[in-house]
Amino acid sequence: MNPYETRLAVADEAEALARLSSESFGYPRADGTPRPPDAAGRRTWVTTHHGRVVAAVVDRPYESWFWGSRVRTSGIASVKVALEHRGNGLLSTLFERALTTAAHDGAAISTLFPTAPGIYRRFGYELIGSYDEVTLPTADLTAVRTCGGSIRRAEARDMRAVRDLYARWAAAHNGPLTRDGASFPATDEEVMDEYAGVTLALDDEGTPTGYAMWSRTGGYHADGVLEVDDLVAVTEQGLRRLLHALGTCATVAPATVICTSSPDLTELVVPSHPWRVKRANPYGLAVLDVAQALTDRTYPTWLDLDVTFSVSGLPVAGQDGAYHLRVADGHASVDQVASAELAYTARGLALRYAGTHSSSDLRRAGLLTGSTDDDDRWDAAFGGRRVHIRDYF
Template sequence: MVVDLLAEDDDALLQQPGRQLVVDHEERSLGGVGAHDPTVRHPGTSPKAVLPQADPLSAGRDAGGPAEIGCRARGPVAQTVPVTTTPTVRPLTADDLEQSVALGIEAFGAIPDGMPRPTREGFPGPGRLWWGAFDGERLAGRMLRREYHSWWHGQELPTSGIAGVAVSPEERGRGLLRELFRAVLDASVERGDVVSTLYPTAPGIYRSSGYEVVTTLQTVEVPTAELTRVRPPVGVRTRRATAADLPAARALYDVWARAQNGPLTRRGPSFPATDEDVIGDFTGVTLAVDESDAVVGYCSWNRGRGYGPEGRIEVQDLLATTAEGYRALWRLLGSFASVAVRVTVQTSGDDLARSVLPTLSWTAIESHPYMLRLLDVPAAFTALPARARGTVVLRVHQDAVSGTDGSYRLTASEDGVTCERTDPEGDHPTFTPGGLALLWSGAQTCANVRMAGLLTGGTAEDDAVLDAVCAGRPLHVRDYF
């Protein structure tokens, strides 16, 4: 998560690079977990409220989370002096940890009680690379790149997850964020990342760096008593999962995630948890199984505190590949109606889990927009499946931090899509980086991107080809970083 501490008005947000802080938590999910860190966002609370609790199966939890926040000050926090020279941007090392912690305290405040102090030995953590902007020896800004893969158009694409951003107050508006993005995204392209994503609290800051909101991660609340009215499943029952069941649950997640645009693959260095770790992080992981004992759904849940009006069940993943699987899982959650009046579920988009509910009760209590930008335009379009036929030349302009500006020839055929740089003349569809992210992700059509002022030029025929090529999958996310 990126928490932005900036000017209040939108115009200022658009003009100032600002200062941000991430509350990261390690990836304890069906795909694995990072190094242990007891900081996990409590569903339904403010993004700034970080409570110790079991790690979510779906919401990411970063290694060394306290280093992102800072730590409880022991002595004076380092004084900040405005940058007076061109900053030096480089990867952070363990020698920079104390300055990074101080910057985190300055932006976010003291680390909550019960969280361990960050150590040099745990820095930077698996799948993570910190970058800093220095004025001489003084750290004036920082940014974290997370190593991920995510599902887009049926393909696993290398993904640069941006988090942990903080800039000292005196440097707001001085261009440090832009310099950090240039360095971090250059490193991401060198690694082979095709897209970059982040969770902002002020999207306007990141639009100038080519990002645009394509979906939203939400926590929703459903009255537990209403779940008792879900129709009983036919041929499906529930049982408690053990560590031996985790491979089957991961396989079900893969089936679901591959059919969407946006979900992390939950593989790689950011997800190194063992099956035992994952099971131990929840009150329960419940499977929905059919008559042959094949897994057709699962939910990972924690029993919140209390059994009165404040009692609740907190669900991190609720996924199924059949309607009967969803019914079985909802009814299991409804069985808590006498002791927990609410169920909270982490979700996004138009969740199919809702299709079997008998009432309209589905209240969003927390929302986190998810932003995307393309880093490698040819690779991003080449990943698209064959959905249409035609050739379009498109242009990208106003990319201030990465090298996507220029013209591209896109050819769609029955064999798939090819995309390569070109240098044509004439009137062609011209996208801002954010406009291209909206189209490519399937979040918006060319017509809507034009209405937003993020696409000009080209013809109706160009728009038809681009719409057909980029359509096809709903947008969903489940992991918060």
């Protein structure tokens, strides 16, 4: 009889999951009652061995911005296997259950932060970007020239404007989460309480054009650090105003840490280039539902695309196969067909969807084979937007 069982976690396994997280990730054991495995915004799958929890995966329902559209996303987090049970294929069953259920519930793609990307490539994931903590001397920000506008401290009543600014910025990129739902603060006051300060940039008419959410650590001597968890601007004026304002902390916080994805526009306006990655968190994507992923997004209205392709190695059963993609008037239709000459691997389709690599790149990596006749059209349909990640989960 198989001693392993994979299923949804139950409430009284919260303590066992907390212990497994502590030993897997080095987290200190928190005081008080551990978070329930079915807490809002979380669905926890576990594998037990003779009734003891030895592996787990958490599925977090999100929406991500891709190609100007909101795409339902399964965010995989807290992947862990007890040391004595590694190498027994437990993750294969956990991912099969988690991703199949997520796709059934409407997720078109899945994303995660892999500590070892190679482990997850067999499930169709490939790296599309990175959420990084970058550090630079705070004094260098004072050299950023301003060009009008002003700044002020944000209040709770400004949070609607802050959310709108983030949505405008995020919708212009591939990858950012929409920041809706149970995984994000529900009220404006909760957002404000997470940071020492939220600074708002305004244009000459007083309209918000950007914001910085920041905190201070390390005291006010050489170890002082200004931590900028979120820096968003929709105009050059707003970006310059915010960076210059942050630079005024140089005497008490010699180092600034910004959470962002590279390349960041900050690099284009800071005169020096002392940018250093303090901690990198690579981000991976897998396609769960081919037709939904391709039809949920919009396309350039001038694009006319009529192609067939196949894909293999996708993590959800029934998704491998050949497809006909037709794009016209900014929208797509997708149908399954018998065969196709052009062939993507699951990882190749993930990179294609994110828009991070050209057809020639995918071919050189062995992730795309077949006729090259439509390569330019594929590149036109899936190019032009930068991947940016601004939330870690």
